[in-house]
Amino acid sequence: MAKSTVFFQAVQNSQDKVLTADKFKNLIKQSNLFGDMKKGEIIPIKTHMGEKGNTGHVDAIIIKQLINQLKAKAVKPFIVETNVLYQGKRVNAVDHLMLGAEHGFDPVSLGAPVFIADGLWGENSMDIEINKKHFKTVTIAKPVMYFDSLVSVAHVTGHLLTGFAASIKNIGMGLASRTGKLRQHSNIKLKIITDRCTFCKRCIKQCQVDAIVEHKAKAFIQPDICVGCGKCIAACKFAAIADSYGEDAKILSEKMVEYAYGVLLNIKQKVFFNFAVHITKNCDCMAKDEPTIVNDIGIFASIDPVSCDKAAADMIIQSVKGDIFNKVFPGADYYMNQLIYAQEIGLGNMDYDFVEIK
Ligand code: SF4
Ligand code: SF4
Structure with a gap:
């Protein structure tokens, strides 16, 4: 498999949302990854709107910058999300949309709608055949089968169960229906x-x-x-x-990778952004602001989710001179488990060419 290119824009102070949005705009323009989008095409943007009380997720101001850039290409972007397994504000579409709006993800503020793709309670799902080690089929939000393109905007963090969360998790867990999420967690x-x-x-x-x-x-x-x-x-x-770590976590990571493979299987044009800023031990499903474990690094962009995640993990680890994910969740090579298996099943390539945008 040929090497993929990963573009990088440094960000030193992500608390300045306006400056971060400007840097994101620069990365979008200079990486030029949206070249093939057709006029009038409907473009889903998968991102995490944050659990109630969470402040670490990629801010709506920043997502709006992406929406503006896409609209300048005469396409029709929208935010896509799915419901979660556990009770709370993101378990059904009504509460989820209201919470999103509280965090600035509403059509008026964004200039684009928000769509909960697996329906009111997660009932709108379909199986896609993948024939991999853990799953013959994966159960994903049904509208995904109509996606020609997908833009993923992920916040890079640690994760309670998979140790590392970036583009692969944003897609694999994030576009599974509630049934699909349950199937992934079933060994935990x-x-x-x-x-x-x-x-x-x-x-x-x-x-x-x-x-x-x-x-x-x-x-x-x-x-x-x-x-x-x-x-x-x-x-x-x-x-x-x-008992959440070690072998169980490895299997969950591999299951999540298989789901990402299933989601992306029939989507022609894909662009992945990893925000390695405000990097926390846990993901944005936490209902609170968490302390950061690494200083801000920047934003990564690629058409390859594996390269995008590998580049982000490499630079984070390099910045603290050690495997911070293993340090905060001892017991397994989390990010490497994900990435090695992702490459093995053909989701992408761990080798990449690195291009820093100034
Ligand atoms: S993992 Fe813990 S918090 Fe989550 S459902 Fe099980 S017992 Fe409850
Ligand atoms: S010590 Fe831990 S496991 Fe026991 S009740 Fe408290 S939170 Fe739960």
Whole structure:
């Protein structure tokens, strides 16, 4: 497979949203990755609008810059998202759209509509045949089958269950229907380490499907109710929730890669942006602002999701002189697991040519 090109625009202070949006505009123009889009074409932009209280997601002001650039090419962009597994503000299309609007993702502010592709409760899905190691078919939001193009805007972060989240996760988990997300998480079985559990109940408050109950004055996770979202792990201050890492996480990562493969299988034109700024331990599904674990790096752009993710991971690791993802989630080579398997099944290429935009 030929090397892909990854374009890079440095960003040192992402708190300045207007400046970051300007830098994004420069990257979009100079990388010129939208060359083949046809006049009047409908262009989905997949991004994460942030859980309620989250401030780390790519800001609507920045996404608006992309929308403006696309509209200048006489195409019709829109934001596409799907519902999540757990209870909360993104579990159905109505609450999800209202939360998006609170974060500035509304048609008036953006100049483009927002569309929850898997329907009111995640019912609008279809199976796509992929015949890979974990799945023969993947269950994705049905409108994806009508996409000719796709623009992905991902925020690069760590992740509770996959260790690393960027373009592959934005697509693989992000355009799966709720059923598809459940199929990906099905191997994640969490357990309480009772010796460590102080029964502080923080995990119980975080669990949005009420899977955690009291058993002999300790927390107990009911496996038939748990949907494997991992939120309880972040809540526990005593490291008393285990088994999410290692082999289970590797399988989840591979499943997610297979979903990304299925989503992208029939889409002709694809562009991926990775925002390696405000990089946090956990992803934007966290309902809070999180401290950063690495200084701002910049924005990456490519037509290859594997190259785009590899370049972002390489530069993050280089900037702190070590594998920060393994450090914050010890136990597995998270980003490499994802990328090696992604390359193996033909999602993209880990080798890339690097072009810095000034
Ligand atoms: S948050 Fe941790 S220590 Fe507290 S009840 Fe849950 S498992 Fe136990
Ligand atoms: S992973 Fe934890 S928070 Fe998520 S559903 Fe299971 S028990 Fe609840």
